[in-house]
Amino acid sequence: MRDPFSLNNKTILVTGASSGIGREVAIAISNQGGRAIISGRDEMELNKTYEVLEYKEKHAIEAYDLMNIDGIQAWLTSIVKKYDGKLDGFVHCAGMSMLKPLFLLNHHEIDKIMKLNFQAGVELLKHAGNPKISLKGSSFVFISSVAGMMGEPGALAYCSSKAALISAAKTAAIELARFSYRVNCIAPGMVKTPMLQQYEETLGEEQMEVLKRKFPLGIGEPKDVAASSVFLLSEAARWITGTTLVVDGGYTCGK
Ligand SMILES: NC(=O)c1ccc[n+]([C@@H]2O[C@H](COP(=O)([O-])OP(=O)(O)OC[C@H]3O[C@@H](n4cnc5c(N)ncnc54)[C@H](OP(=O)(O)O)[C@@H]3O)[C@@H](O)[C@H]2O)c1
Numbered sequence: 106m107r108d109p110f111s112l113n114n115k116t117i118l119v120t121g122a123s124s125g126i127g128r129e130v131a132i133a134i135s136n137q138g139g140r141a142i143i144s145g146r147d148e149m150e151l152n153k154t155y156e157v158l159e160y161k162e163k164h165a166i167e168a169y170d171l172m173n174i175d176g177i178q179a180w181l182t183s184i185v186k187k188y189d190g191k192l193d194g195f196v197h198c199a200g201m202s203m204l205k206p207l208f209l210l211n212h213h214e215i216d217k218i219m220k221l222n223f224q225a226g227v228e229l230l231k232h233a234g235n236p237k238i239s240l241k242g243s244s245f246v247f248i249s250s251v252a253g254m255m256g257e258p259g260a261l262a263y264c265s266s267k268a269a270l271i272s273a274a275k276t277a278a279i280e281l282a283r284f285s286y287r288v289n290c291i292a293p294g295m296v297k298t299p300m301l302q303q304y305e306e307t308l309g310e311e312q313m314e315v316l317k318r319k320f321p322l323g324i325g326e327p328k329d330v331a332a333s334s335v336f337l338l339s340e341a342a343r344w345i346t347g348t349t350l351v352v353d354g355g356y357t358c359g360k
Contacts, residue, residue: 109341112139116190117338118181119143120171120229121198123150125298126248129327130196133335135159142184142192145199146170171199171225178232185238194244195233196334197226200266202300204259204307215262222266227273230288234281241285244338247274248330249290251353267292271349278347287346289337294353296325322354329354 117134121127123145131141135158144167145151151166158164165188169180185191200222203214226247233239252260253267271290278288295301295316301324305313317324333352336342351357 110137110335110339112137112193112335112338115139115193115338116188117141118167118184118192118195118229118233119198120169120195120225121145121200121248122154123147125198125300126293126296126327126330127196127198128154129331130198130334131164132157132159133328133331134338135164137335137339139193139338140164142167142188144169171221171229174220174224174228177225177228181229181232181238191237192233192239192243194239194246194338195229196246196248196338197229198248199225200248200300202260202304203262204304205262206259207261210262215265218262218266219269222263223269223273226270227277230273230277230281234277234284234286234288236284239284239286242343243284244287244289244342245277245281246334246337247271247288247290248334249274249292249349251292251294251351251357253290254292254349254351254357274349275347282346287337287342289342289345289347290349291330291333291337292349292351292353293330294320294325294351294356296327296330298327319359320354320356321358325352325354 119131122131122143131143134141140163142165148168247270249270250267252264274288274290
């Protein structure tokens with residue numbers, strides 16, 4: 106019987122694959138038989154991801170700085186040409202966080218976080234959501250956050266960028282359904298990655314302990330988010346589009 110979760114013969118672009126969640130997403134894709142095109146800026150870290158992929162030879166590294174939004178169309182076109190085959194989707198994991206209360210935020214900082222977390226994702230979707238780049242049935246996944254679904258003091262810019270992805274996925278799901286493309290978000294709670302480490306350093310131990318207690322199943326691992334992205338990329342999710350899959354160890358249940 107065919108495994109509905111298999112990614113056999115599927116080519117998936119993974120942004121943010123040089124670290125944390127993105128690295129684990131690339132590994133999960135390779136474990137499910139897919140081909141991962143891994144991206145980020147840090148080539149050394151991308152190589153570390155590449156080294157742990159199953160059947161290395163079929164995967165590829167494509168370093169790219171997503172702050173260069175105007176170059177995204179040409180970059181995607183070059184990927185399709187270089188590897189002689191269209192995409193079956195992407196997982197946009199690249200992102201940055203920012204802890205700053207409203208009265209200290211300036212609009213340049215808001216621009217920066219919106220550009221990477223939101224606009225780069227939309228630009229990827231705009232060009233990957235084209236039959237010249239992606240095959241019929243492709244699945245596009247944005248890594249949003251529970252922060253995009255609720256308020257978090259000191260994280261206005263981050264929360265807004267993640268909420269914008271959730272909203273974009275809904276509209277794009279309707280617009281792109283004519284190509285049988287699906288667009289979904291994953292909203293993780295706190296996951297053990299270098300990004301969380303940064304967060305811990307800013308908040309301090311005491312405040313982190315209070316936060317951690319709000320997670321009935323504890324803090325997540327990158328592989329918990331990766332498994333959900335495999336599901337959304339696979340045939341098993343063929344009737345799911347425009348939705349946000351919350352993967353948060355029960356954090357939002359208590360709200
Ligand atoms: N960890 C959490 O608790 C948590 C919770 C909810 C949602 N998320 C979301 O999950 C995603 C992954 O986060 P993470 O925790 O795995 O963070 P991470 O370990 O800090 O990874 C961030 C990734 O983004 C890439 N990136 C940053 N700036 C980039 C740029 N200009 N161009 C291209 N790539 C860039 C980094 O690669 P390079 O440095 O190589 O460019 C890195 O691979 C993010 O969108 C984050 O908001 C995380």
